[in-house]
Amino acid sequence: MPELPEVEVVRRGLDDWVVGRTVESVQVVDPRSVRRHLEGPTDFSATLTSTRITSAVRRGKFLWMILDGLETPSALVAHLGMSGQLLVEESSATDEKHLKVRLQLSPEAEKPAELRFIDQRIFGGMFLSPLVSTVDHLPGGVGSEIPVIPKAAAHIARDVLDPASTPETLFVALRKRTTQLKRAILDQQVISGVGNIYADEALWAAKLHGLRSTATIRRPDVVRLHTALVDVMDRALAAGGTSFDALYVNVNGASGYFDRSLNAYGREGKACQRCAEAELTSLIRRDPFMGRSSFSCPRCQRKPRP
Numbered sequence: 001m002p003e004l005p006e007v008e009v010v011r012r013g014l015d016d017w018v019v020g021r022t023v024e025s026v027q028v029v030d031p032r033s034v035r036r037h038l039e040g041p042t043d044f045s046a047t048l049t050s051t052r053i054t055s056a057v058r059r060g061k062f063l064w065m066i067l068d069g070l071e072t073p074s075a076l077v078a079h080l081g082m083s084g085q086l087l088v089e090e091s092s093a094t095d096e097k098h099l100k101v102r103l104q105l106s107p108e109a110e111k112p113a114e115l116r117f118i119d120q121r122i123f124g125g126m127f128l129s130p131l132v133s134t135v136d137h138l139p140g141g142v143g144s145e146i147p148v149i150p151k152a153a154a155h156i157a158r159d160v161l162d163p164a165s166t167p168e169t170l171f172v173a174l175r176k177r178t179t180q181l182k183r184a185i186l187d188q189q190v191i192s193g194v195g196n197i198y199a200d201e202a203l204w205a206a207k208l209h210g211l212r213s214t215a216t217i218r219r220p221d222v223v224r225l226h227t228a229l230v231d232v233m234d235r236a237l238a239a240g241g242t243s244f245d246a247l248y249v250n251v252n253g254a255s256g257y258f259d260r261s262l263n264a265y266g267r268e269g270k271a272c273q274r275c276a277e278a279e280l281t282s283l284i285r286r287d288p289f290m291g292r293s294s295f296s297c298p299r300c301q302r303k304p305r306p
Contacts, residue, residue: 002080004159004193005236007061010086011143014056014065017088018115022052022106033100033119036079036127036152047128048076048103059141059162060192062153066131066144073131075150078117081124088112101126127152138164159193160229167219167226174214174222181217182210182294185225194229197265198236200295202228204264204274209301210294216304235261264295272297 002010026045028034037044051067053076058064064075078086087096091104091113101117117126129150134140140149142162157173158165173190174181182203185194194202203210205228208221239261263273268286275282275297282299296303 002061002084003195003198003236004061004161005198005233007058007063007080007193008142008161008233008237010080011056011058011063013088014053014063014086014115015143017111018065018105019053019056021108021111022050023048023103024106025049025104027102027104028100029102030100030122032122033117033125034127036077036125044126044128047074051076055144055146057141057143059149059153060156060159060188061195062141062150062156062192064129064150064153066146066148067128073148074128075131076126077129077150077152078126079124081119081121083119083121084124085118087116087118089114089116129153136164155189157189157192159191160226161193161233165191165226167223170226171217171219171222174217177214179214180210181208181212181214181225182289184214185229186290191229193233196289196292196294197262198229198232200265201232201263204296204301205232207300209296209303210289212304264297267295272300275299 026048028041028045031041034041034044047070051069053065054068055066056063057066057075061080062077063080064077066075078084089112096116096118098118098120099116100119103115105113105115107113119125129152131148132151132154134147134149137147139145139147158169170191174184177184177187177190182199184190185199186196199210202225206221206224208225264284267284270284272282272284280299282297284295285298287294287296
């Protein structure tokens with residue numbers, strides 16, 4: 001599943017290739033991909049046509065495009081789900097096998113004419129959502145300075161790449177929960193956009209175990225964790241994301257390669273690189289966690305006592 005860095009790569013692509021252009025026509029190839037638009041595919045197409053895309057915004061893994069030209073201020077939300085892709089293509093390009101929605105955009109020099117939503121597994125989709133004011137009156141997400149957010153995403157917490165997110169806001173959110181640390185940072189209402197891969201990487205970097213109770217977390221711990229989360233997201237962004245799933249590509253069809261520099265995730269039985277640098281021997285272990293896996297170093301990420 002695409003994680004925050006992958007979605008941010010797509011957002012930046014939309015900002016470069018789509019923002020400022022008008023939607024001239026809409027073709028819903030598969031109605032299942034607009035099922036979250038409760039008024040139906042015909043209304044989706046009619047409402048979206050002739051609107052102008054003014055910005056591409058992201059909070060966590062939620063991605064939306066703010067629209068101009070509607071009586072009710074709204075955004076086009078694009079949920080990538082497990083395998084969703086947004087691609088810019090020339091009209092002459094062959095349709096992708098799993099093309100679901102096609103947006104014909106106003107002409108602009110050296111920019112492809114269409115924005116296409118492709119989704120093999122059909123867990124994602126597109127829909128229109130009215131914009132509401134943010135509770136804290138700060139910008140809704142990365143990519144816009146306007147203090148609004150789609151109603152469908154209003155329950156989602158800010159992510160670590162959001163300028164309004166700080167170690168203190170994370171500390172306060174964590175202390176409001178009494179649960180395991182990894183469960184908390186995977187909770188999109190605590191901090192959004194952290195998936196299983198990046199949770200393990202950040203916990204490893206911060207030398208914290210995912211089973212640590214949030215009730216015992218201290219500010220210095222959270223400062224290290226917040227710093228680690230920002231660092232791992234920035235490094236993944238520089239590489240274009242992890243892209244373990246070959247289905248996932250960004251707007252230009254490129255995949256990321258951050259998986260080549262992971263320190264914990266997927267390294268079961270391999271030496272902990274931090275311990276090895278200190279001439280100590282410790283092997284990364286894998287433990288079951290919420291139907292998935294957690295990877296950690298038993299030496300430098302001490303497991304809390306029962």
